[in-house]
Amino acid sequence: MQETLQALQGLQQIDRHIFKVQAEQRRLPEELALRTTKIEEQEAKLQEMRTRIRGVRSEAKEIEDLTVGMRQRLRKLESESNKGKVDAALLMSYQHEMRKLKRNISQAEDDALKKMEAGDAGDANIVTAESQLELAKSVFDEFEANVAKELEEANSRFDELQADRDKLSADGIETDHLELYRRLLEIREGEALAELLDGHCQACFVQIPKNIGVRLARGTEMVQCPSCDRIFYQY
Ligand SMILES: [Zn+2]
Incomplete structure (x- = not known):
């Protein structure tokens, strides 16, 4: 999952600008x-x-x-x-x-x-x-x-x-994940990903339950913010 998230982050770097230009x-x-x-x-x-x-x-x-x-x-x-x-x-x-x-x-x-x-x-x-x-x-x-x-x-x-x-x-990203990412790009105005930092979503700033952080840290599944739906990543 770490590789997928890194690949998505790479896409996000450019897609955020593409979204703005398209707007x-x-x-x-x-x-x-x-x-x-x-x-x-x-x-x-x-x-x-x-x-x-x-x-x-x-x-x-x-x-x-x-x-x-x-x-x-x-x-x-x-x-x-x-x-x-x-x-x-x-x-x-x-x-x-x-x-x-x-x-x-x-x-x-x-x-x-x-x-x-x-x-x-x-x-x-x-x-x-x-x-x-x-x-x-x-x-x-x-x-x-x-x-x-x-x-x-x-x-x-x-x-x-x-x-x-x-x-x-x-290529390395599963179709489902890629589709989710694209959908979120649209509905979240060009920002499909969010960093989970200090127990908070860095996009919508909502406090996130601890178990979600644990799931993300495990790195075996895609974890989304329960509030804004963005795909979580953390360093
Ligand atoms: Zn959020």
């Missing part, structure tokens, strides 16, 4: 994707603002077009009323319609003005959002370039480690 290889693209999504959300929001403001402006335009028609009608009624040939009943009806038109025109002018103001406020918000997006994009571009560089470094580091790893033989 980097996963983390970097994930973070980039997350930031890409954020930029896209920001762009979509800006587009939404632009659409909304275009809508408000076109509503204002519609109202203005409507008042043009109402003003024309008003002028026509005014000129008809002033001709003097109109009978009293028709005149009253004209006057009634003219009052109504004036009210509607005034209301429409208020509405149009409010929409124009909302459009102007929206334009100001868009200018702010555009400059925020531009800033976010330049930060993103820098980050993206860094990620590419870091990823390239991680990849070449990985290749180096893998080459070193390939030189180590795992």
